[in-house]
Amino acid sequence: MTPSDFSNNAAVDAPRAPPSTVASRSLLRERAARKEAETLLEQKSRELYDINQNLRRLNTHIEESEARYRTLVELIPDAIWIHTDGRIVFMNPAALHLFGARAGDELLGTAAIDRVPPESRAQMAEGTYHDIAAAQLMPRSALQVLRCDGEPVDVEYFGCRIWFNNADSVMSVAHDVTERRLHEKAIEHQATHDQLTGLPNRALFLDRLAHAIPRAERRKERIAVVFLDLDKFKQVNDTLGHAIGDELLRTVADTLRHCVRDFDTVARLGGDEFVLLLDSPLGDTTPGMIAERIGARLARPVMLAGQEHVITGSMGLSLFPDDGNDPENLLRQADIAMYRAKEAGRNGFQFFTQEMQSRLDARVTLERGLLRALERDEFVLHYQPQVDLASGRIVGLEALLRWQSPELGLVPPMQFIPVAEESNLITAIGTWVLDKACATLRAWRDAGLPVVPVAVNVAASQFAHQDLEATLRGVLEKHGVDPALIEFELTESLSMEDPEASIAMMHRLKAIGIAMAIDDFGTGYSNLSYLKRFPVDKLKIDQSFTRGLVNDAEDRSIVTAVIRLAHSLGLRTIAEGVETEGQLRLLAAQGCDEIQGYYFSRPLPEAGIVAMLRDGVTMTLDVLR
Numbered sequence: 001m002t003p004s005d006f007s008n009n010a011a012v013d014a015p016r017a018p019p020s021t022v023a024s025r026s027l028l029r030e031r032a033a034r035k036e037a038e039t040l041l042e043q044k045s046r047e048l049y050d051i052n053q054n055l056r057r058l059n060t061h062i063e064e065s066e067a068r069y070r071t072l073v074e075l076i077p078d079a080i081w082i083h084t085d086g087r088i089v090f091m092n093p094a095a096l097h098l099f100g101a102r103a104g105d106e107l108l109g110t111a112a113i114d115r116v117p118p119e120s121r122a123q124m125a126e127g128t129y130h131d132i133a134a135a136q137l138m139p140r141s142a143l144q145v146l147r148c149d150g151e152p153v154d155v156e157y158f159g160c161r162i163w164f165n166n167a168d169s170v171m172s173v174a175h176d177v178t179e180r181r182l183h184e185k186a187i188e189h190q191a192t193h194d195q196l197t198g199l200p201n202r203a204l205f206l207d208r209l210a211h212a213i214p215r216a217e218r219r220k221e222r223i224a225v226v227f228l229d230l231d232k233f234k235q236v237n238d239t240l241g242h243a244i245g246d247e248l249l250r251t252v253a254d255t256l257r258h259c260v261r262d263f264d265t266v267a268r269l270g271g272d273e274f275v276l277l278l279d280s281p282l283g284d285t286t287p288g289m290i291a292e293r294i295g296a297r298l299a300r301p302v303m304l305a306g307q308e309h310v311i312t313g314s315m316g317l318s319l320f321p322d323d324g325n326d327p328e329n330l331l332r333q334a335d336i337a338m339y340r341a342k343e344a345g346r347n348g349f350q351f352f353t354q355e356m357q358s359r360l361d362a363r364v365t366l367e368r369g370l371l372r373a374l375e376r377d378e379f380v381l382h383y384q385p386q387v388d389l390a391s392g393r394i395v396g397l398e399a400l401l402r403w404q405s406p407e408l409g410l411v412p413p414m415q416f417i418p419v420a421e422e423s424n425l426i427t428a429i430g431t432w433v434l435d436k437a438c439a440t441l442r443a444w445r446d447a448g449l450p451v452v453p454v455a456v457n458v459a460a461s462q463f464a465h466q467d468l469e470a471t472l473r474g475v476l477e478k479h480g481v482d483p484a485l486i487e488f489e490l491t492e493s494l495s496m497e498d499p500e501a502s503i504a505m506m507h508r509l510k511a512i513g514i515a516m517a518i519d520d521f522g523t524g525y526s527n528l529s530y531l532k533r534f535p536v537d538k539l540k541i542d543q544s545f546t547r548g549l550v551n552d553a554e555d556r557s558i559v560t561a562v563i564r565l566a567h568s569l570g571l572r573t574i575a576e577g578v579e580t581e582g583q584l585r586l587l588a589a590q591g592c593d594e595i596q597g598y599y600f601s602r603p604l605p606e607a608g609i610v611a612m613l614r615d616g617v618t619m620t621l622d623v624l625r
């Protein structure tokens, strides 16, 4: 019905009276009143219509909104449940799923607090679940809820107060964060554990050590840190492959875990380095006894690639409080002691001592000194002549490095070359030597001196460095030196470390045009089948054999054999360390090609050698051929 429907009906029903003066006045009034009433009625009916329309619209809106929220609550992945007076009165499908309810109404009417594990109940009882006022204040929190099968589930939870079915109630919203937690745990595990063995890593080890120190301090106990490095692990890796190497590391990790108590920590620092924190009260067991036990267990044969292998390890031990209370320091001290155990012949252990620290400090000082020596150009080359036994003439020079230290005086190479090798400074030093030798050759040639080839020593790590070839080319080009004037002396052990790689490198160097000699020959157990593949020009007989030539028949035999072997392979021989005429005569008699030693000349500074070259000094002796 429309508003006009109301007004039309009113017009039809109104009575019509004939007009008279009085009557007409009253009629008029009546008509006016009626008109007014009609208008009012019309207005009210219009208002009623509007109210009706609005109510209809409101109803539609409420229905739509309710449908929208119902869909939202049913489809939302977050679990929603409502409890009134402590009993669950509503659950959405996600809540049923979260709690693993079989039937929709399985949990309705049950106590809401039963869905919380006992250990979280106190927290919930004081908060959302019972104190409704607190529910509105409760922030989003991490807790566990209980599934119907009793399994706890990690959730992120939020509770709030609502009116539900005309009752003060609590609505809980939660979503399962199990996967996120697992992911977080995996990331945390990765950051604190070694992936190969599953053992704690360095960071976690240091963290545990940092916590163990104050604990031990309170209990007046000792802690031991054991640093273990496997002996010859590289060999296993190189010969049996990395997969077997990994298997060995996992086996060692298991062995170590079984050697200590659960409370102790076994960690892997990387490579074949393991470290143990003996943190549980040691009682009558000394750290040394534990180290012995570890050594003995490690030395039991293990099966690798179908074969039995005996693996040993070297260990260093540091102690709290004896050696200090700084975790990093204790670890470093155990490491230092481990190196001493290696030096002492491996397969054993050493306790850290202050003397070890002093030695290390001296070494560090030496390393710094060497670095400064390079920067300040404190190195010098001395040269020792190499004499041809057929002509008595100087046919080569060996460049020998010295360090002219402002503090220490002239330092011989034996005192710093090993440190330079260990600290990797040797590559920079070796480049300096090569550069200096080439610069000197160029200067001598420019000065019109009769130049002879210069032999430079190449250290193992320098030889293994990929840059050696490029460095050599660069230096030769820089000084415009004929490659034939440079000889590389490679030690026998260096060339045998990785023979195939050495052969390849030797060929590349040879292609540049330099000569090559095997230094200290006879001391390094050469595999002769490799020797014939080395593109070398000369074998240098080690001075230990030269020394024994006159009085030791065995040394004499070795020297004879080396000379014959070299000649049969088309190589020249040079004997180093020749100090006496007797040695010289025997070498000449055996057909040795060249000699080097104090008999003819000590290594000399540049000026001395320049004089010799300029004067054409030769060796004269009746034995010379």
Ligand SMILES: Nc1nc2c(ncn2[C@@H]2O[C@H](COP(=O)(O)O[C@H]3[C@@H](O)[C@H](n4cnc5c(=O)[nH]c(N)nc54)O[C@@H]3COP(=O)(O)O)[C@@H](O)[C@H]2O)c(=O)[nH]1
Pocket: 384, 398, 399, 400, 401, 412, 413, 414, 417, 430, 433, 456, 457, 458, 459, 519, 520, 543, 576, 577, 578, 579, 596, 597, 598, 599, 603
């Ligand atoms: N990587 C590099 N190593 C180098 C370099 N310069 C030297 N060295 C190596 O240091 C070791 C010791 O060298 P040095 O003290 O110079 O001793 C050499 C000679 O002085 C010594 N020699 C020579 N003749 C005699 C002798 O008649 N008697 C005797 N007792 N010693 C003698 O022998 C050393 C030469 O050895 P070698 O190199 O094997 O020919 C030494 O191992 C050097 O190699 C360098 O620049 N880089």
